[in-house]
Amino acid sequence: MTGKLPNILIYGYGNPGRQDDGLGIRLAEELDQWCANHHWQHVSTDTNYQLNVEDAAGLANYDLVIFADASRENIQSISFDRLLPSAKTEFTMHAVSPAFILHLCHEIFNHKPEAYLLHIRGYEWEFMEEMTEGAGRNLVEAVNRVKQFILEYSTPIV
Amino acid sequence: MGQKITIEPVTRVEGHGKVTIHLDNEGKIEQTRLHIVEFRGFERFVQGRPYWEMPVLVQRLCGICPVSHHLAAAKAMDVIVGAGTGEGLTPTGEKMRRLMHYGQIFQSHSLHFFHLASPDLLFGIDSDPLKRNIIGVALEHRDLAVQGVMMRKYGQEVIQATAGKKIHGTGAIPGGINKHLSEEERDFLLHGDDYMNIDKMISWSQDALEFFKEYHKKNKGIIDSFVEFPSSHLSLVRKDGALDLYHGVLRAVDTDGKKILHDIDYQDYDRYINEEVKSWSYMKFPYLKEIGKKNGWYTVGPLARMNTAEFIDTPLAQKEFELFKQYNGGKPSNKSMHMHWARLIEILHSAEKIKQLLNDPDLMEGELVIKGTKCLEGVGLIEAPRGTLFHHYKIGENDMITMANLIVSTTNNNQPMNEAVNQVAVKVMTGKKEITEGMMNAVEVAIRAYDPCLSCATHALGQMPLEFEVYDADNQLIERKFKH
Numbered sequence: 001m002t003g004k005l006p007n008i009l010i011y012g013y014g015n016p017g018r019q020d021d022g023l024g025i026r027l028a029e030e031l032d033q034w035c036a037n038h039h040w041q042h043v044s045t046d047t048n049y050q051l052n053v054e055d056a057a058g059l060a061n062y063d064l065v066i067f068a069d070a071s072r073e074n075i076q077s078i079s080f081d082r083l084l085p086s087a088k089t090e091f092t093m094h095a096v097s098p099a100f101i102l103h104l105c106h107e108i109f110n111h112k113p114e115a116y117l118l119h120i121r122g123y124e125w126e127f128m129e130e131m132t133e134g135a136g137r138n139l140v141e142a143v144n145r146v147k148q149f150i151l152e153y154s155t156p157i158v
Numbered sequence: 159m160g161q162k163i164t165i166e167p168v169t170r171v172e173g174h175g176k177v178t179i180h181l182d183n184e185g186k187i188e189q190t191r192l193h194i195v196e197f198r199g200f201e202r203f204v205q206g207r208p209y210w211e212m213p214v215l216v217q218r219l220c221g222i223c224p225v226s227h228h229l230a231a232a233k234a235m236d237v238i239v240g241a242g243t244g245e246g247l248t249p250t251g252e253k254m255r256r257l258m259h260y261g262q263i264f265q266s267h268s269l270h271f272f273h274l275a276s277p278d279l280l281f282g283i284d285s286d287p288l289k290r291n292i293i294g295v296a297l298e299h300r301d302l303a304v305q306g307v308m309m310r311k312y313g314q315e316v317i318q319a320t321a322g323k324k325i326h327g328t329g330a331i332p333g334g335i336n337k338h339l340s341e342e343e344r345d346f347l348l349h350g351d352d353y354m355n356i357d358k359m360i361s362w363s364q365d366a367l368e369f370f371k372e373y374h375k376k377n378k379g380i381i382d383s384f385v386e387f388p389s390s391h392l393s394l395v396r397k398d399g400a401l402d403l404y405h406g407v408l409r410a411v412d413t414d415g416k417k418i419l420h421d422i423d424y425q426d427y428d429r430y431i432n433e434e435v436k437s438w439s440y441m442k443f444p445y446l447k448e449i450g451k452k453n454g455w456y457t458v459g460p461l462a463r464m465n466t467a468e469f470i471d472t473p474l475a476q477k478e479f480e481l482f483k484q485y486n487g488g489k490p491s492n493k494s495m496h497m498h499w500a501r502l503i504e505i506l507h508s509a510e511k512i513k514q515l516l517n518d519p520d521l522m523e524g525e526l527v528i529k530g531t532k533c534l535e536g537v538g539l540i541e542a543p544r545g546t547l548f549h550h551y552k553i554g555e556n557d558m559i560t561m562a563n564l565i566v567s568t569t570n571n572n573q574p575m576n577e578a579v580n581q582v583a584v585k586v587m588t589g590k591k592e593i594t595e596g597m598m599n600a601v602e603v604a605i606r607a608y609d610p611c612l613s614c615a616t617h618a619l620g621q622m623p624l625e626f627e628v629y630d631a632d633n634q635l636i637e638r639k640f641k642h
Contacts, residue, residue, distance in 0.1 A: 017218030017326065025325065048324050049224065053273055053292060054265075054311035087293040100293075107296040108304055127203040127218050 003156030005042035006063035009113075010146065011055070011098075012047045014070050020122025020135040023070035023142075027120065030143050031150075043150060055101050060109035064116075064153060066146060067098040070135075071119035077138040080145055083115040116149075118142060177601055179583045186588055190580040192572075192605065193439050201562040209238055209553045213330050216549070219564075222611045225262040225317055225327065226542035229255060230549040232330035233405075233538030238553060240530025241333040243425060243537075244405035250524035251334030256404050257515045258320035258329055259540065260508040263403055264359070265313020266543035267460070267505045270609045271366060272306025275498050278603050279373055279380070284596025302369070305362045308353045309505075315354065316512060319343040334527035341522065348516050356513045360474070363506040367478055370502050385494035385604045387577045388413035390446070390455070391462035392570070394541050395421070399468030401479075401507065403541040409466045410446060410456055415490050419446060424539040427548060433565065443572050444565055455573035458545025459608060460500035465490035472514070475507035494578050497607040542567050544609050568610040578604040 010031050016022025025047045032045040046058065051067075059065055067083065085103035096104075098117055106112045120142045123132045131139070176193040200219055207215060213232040217224035232255070237243055247255070273292045280299060281290050288294075296303035314324070319339060321327025329335055349355050374381045392410040396402035408427060410419035419430060433442035434451050445454030456462070464483075470476040482491070482499060491500075515521060538549040545567030552561040582604040586597045 015218060015325075017215070049222075052310065053269065053307050054314055057307055057311055087288070087291070103293060104296065104303075104307075107293060108300065108307060127200065 005154055005156055007061060008043045008064045008066070008150060008153065009059070009062040010043065010045045010066045010068065011051075012045070012068040013050055015049050017127065017129060019124045019126050019128045020131050021070050021125055022129070023120040023122050023131070023135055023139055024068040024118075026131070026139055027068045027118070027142055027146065030139075031146060034143075034147065035150075040154070042154065051096055051098060051101050053096060053101075053104060056104040056108055059101060059105040059113055060111045062113045064114045065102075066116045066118055066149070068118040068120065068142070068146075069098075070122040072122065072125075073119065075119060075121050077121055078142045078145060079117075079119045080142075080149075081117055083117040085112065118146065177579055177583075177605075179579075179587065179601075181587070184589075187580070187584045190576070190583045191438060192576050192579050201564060204551075204559050204562045206558050208557050209235055209551065209559055210332055210557075212549075212551065212559070213332070214326050214328055217326050223262070223266065223542055223544070225258060225321065226540060226547050227549070228321065228327060229259055229330055229404075230538040230540045230542070230547045231551075232332065233540060234536040234549045234551050235332035235538070236334075237425065237536030237538070238533050238551065239332040240532055241528050242530070243423070246528060246530070247334055248525040248528050249520040250338065250526055251528065252404075253515055253518055253520050254320055254335040254337070254339065255330055257339070257512065257521065258317055258327075259404050260511045260515070261313045261316025261320065263313075263543050264316070264505060264508040264512065265310045266609075267501045267508070268306055268309035268313060270543075271498060271501055271505070272302060272309070274606055274609070276302060276306075278599075278606075279377075279498075283380075283600050283603050284594070287595055287599070290599075305365070309359060309362055312347075312354055312356075312359050316347060319347065331527065333529045334525075336526060338523060338526070339516075339521040344516055344522065347512070356509065356516060360506070360509045360513065363502070363509045364474065367502045367506060370499060371481075374499070381495045381499070382493055385578045385581050385607070386492050387494075387574075387581055389457045389492050389574055389577070390418060390449075391465040391490055392419065392446075392456040392458055393463040393466045393546055394424070394539060395467050396471075397421070401463055401467035401470045401475075401504075403463075403504070403508075405540075408539070408546075411466055411490060413490060413492055415465070415488075418449065424548075425537050427537060427539070428550070431565075433569075439572070441569055441572050442565075444570050445573075456570070457574040458567055458570040459497060460504050460543075460545075461491060461494070461497040462545065463541060464496075464500040464503065470503070470507055472507050472510035474510055475503055478503045478506060494574075494604060494607045497609075501609075544568060544611060545570050566611070568608070571608045571610065575605055575608050575610060578607070 010028050012024035012028030014021040014024045016025045028045040028047045035043040083099055085106055086099035087103050102115050120138050122135045179190045180188040182188045204215060212235055213228050216227040216231045219227050233244055241247060276295055277290045280295060292303060318324055321329035322337060347356060390410055390412050394402055394406035395409045396406045407421040408419060408424045409421050412418050422430060430447055431444055432447050433444045435442055445451050470479045535552045540547050547567050548565040550563040551559055554560045579601055582601050586600045587593060
């Protein structure tokens with residue numbers, strides 16, 4: 001099969017020093033190792049405490065972006081949804097939403113990657129690095145979900 | 159019927175804040191207050207942890223300015239390991255830390271000006287809130303938006319090159335730094351393409367100042383008269399009076415520029431500064447002991463630094479500093495919106511400093527760490543983007559932390575922000591039957607000038623919806639609105 005594999009970015013964000021808030025980071029770290037084991041150069045990972053405007057510049061290099069974040073919402077264990085650009089601002093503009101970053105990327109860099117938002121449910125947010133057991137289970141499910149998605153998505157662009 | 163209006167929290171400000179405005183029966187402002195929901199768990203959390211963990215551990219406090227906490231804690235730990243109080247490090251140790259710090263100032267100030275402040279300036283305080291954000295800026299002033307994004311990105315690259323990684327950076331360690339700058343990192347930051355080089359950053363910093371000065375000429379009402387109140391100002395300055403964002407002595411001047419805190423060694427800060435607790439706020443109110451609780455409060459941050467410093471040791475920023483001083487008649491500026499002007503001068507200064515440091519061979523070779531005789535107590539101060547940041551620790555004989563006290567920049571600015579809220583509220587809301595979004599944003603603009611990080615000040619987690627409450631004279635809630 002000829003053609004170029006799509007450039008994929010897995011972007012985990014949160015504060016791993018605040019217990020389950022680090023779920024997105026841990027997912028990115030696990031998948032980074034998994035991709036390295038497969039010698040997949042078309043998949044990159046990145047992490048940060050939170051998203052900010054400069055991430056719009058980074059997104060301009062990818063065909064697919066998966067944002068991964070911990071969630072305090074009452075979701076089952078994970079949610080994995082298509083993300084569309086949105087100009088809606090957050091109350092705190094020191095950090096911005098993935099949809100906002102996507103929108104900014106389009107407005108400034110004229111690029112709109114396909115994007116998904118993975119929410120992983122967390123339960124505790126104290127000044128600790130150890131995740132809760134429940135968060136650990138949800139992380140395993142999330143990692144498997146993204147692995148499956150990447151495998152399906154990694155077909156050459158002809 | 160009197161009313162109490164609550165704006166909660168403040169938009170485009172980190173964390174959770176609430177503004178209550180009490181109106182009397184005639185619609186006049188009776189009282190305004192900025193409330194902060196404070197969570198002081200962190201000082202307790204670090205007790206019992208080994209001191210050497212602090213520079214990394216404190217980054218759990220806040221994802222907005224982890225570098226400032228990292229460096230302030232490292233400076234305190236320098237004292238504990240006997241490496242001096244900011245002047246005893248090796249040239250490599252001090253200069254690498256300074257490079258990290260100027261990167262932090264550069265990116266943080268750029269974020270504030272381009273993405274938090276410029277929408278208000280470009281579109282007006284009472285313009286359509288759907289347009290009044292960086293997307294609106296991108297649509298109508300694309301160059302400004304691009305500059306803001308790339309300047310922020312450049313500052314983050316400087317941090318990554320010095321701290322080692324974006325999350326829980328480990329660059330600064332007790333007594334020094336844990337890495338040199340590589341040739342590759344230096345060349346990338348000096349000569350990177352696609353805008354990512356220091357000369358472009360200096361040029362854009364100058365452009366931003368020109369943009370502001372042009373705006374100022376045409377909008378003196380907003381910049382000069384929107385909020386102004388007498389205040390003292392406090393910051394670190396270098397021993398010779400120069401602006402120094404990383405280290406120095408602690409100086410305060412009063413509203414006329416007279417020194418009221420005389421270049422003290424900050425290891426003794428608690429002899430001069432105290433924190434008052436007020437029943438209606440969880441955030442403390444710092445004040446100078448000698449002047450007292452009522453009048454001893456002070457402003458910190460970029461404006462305070464322009465007011466306490468005598469000169470700037472980089473040529474381009476010095477020229478802008480002279481213009482700033484000249485405009486204010488050589489006296490301290492007490493105009494809150496001049497905070498933006500001061501912030502832009504600091505962006506330029508930081509860019510110039512980054513260039514100086516990148517050309518300094520000490521960053522690429524030399525001893526990284528120094529240690530001496532251990533002490534059981536240390537204070538680390540730094541001029542964080544938002545103002546003076548205090549970290550104070552004591553350890554036991556077993557090297558574990560026994561006491562920690564943090565006074566973050568936003569806490570230092572607690573009273574000035576309350577003053578600003580009150581003045582703007584009186585100006586825009588007095589006698590008005592209906593409180594509009596534009597009026598609420600005017601109050602927020604005054605707060606935003608201080609760039610408060612309430613996440614940091616409150617050590618809280620997460621975001622809250624905007625809540626708007628109206629109370630009558632009997633303190634009964636008669637209206638509540640949320641903005642999501």
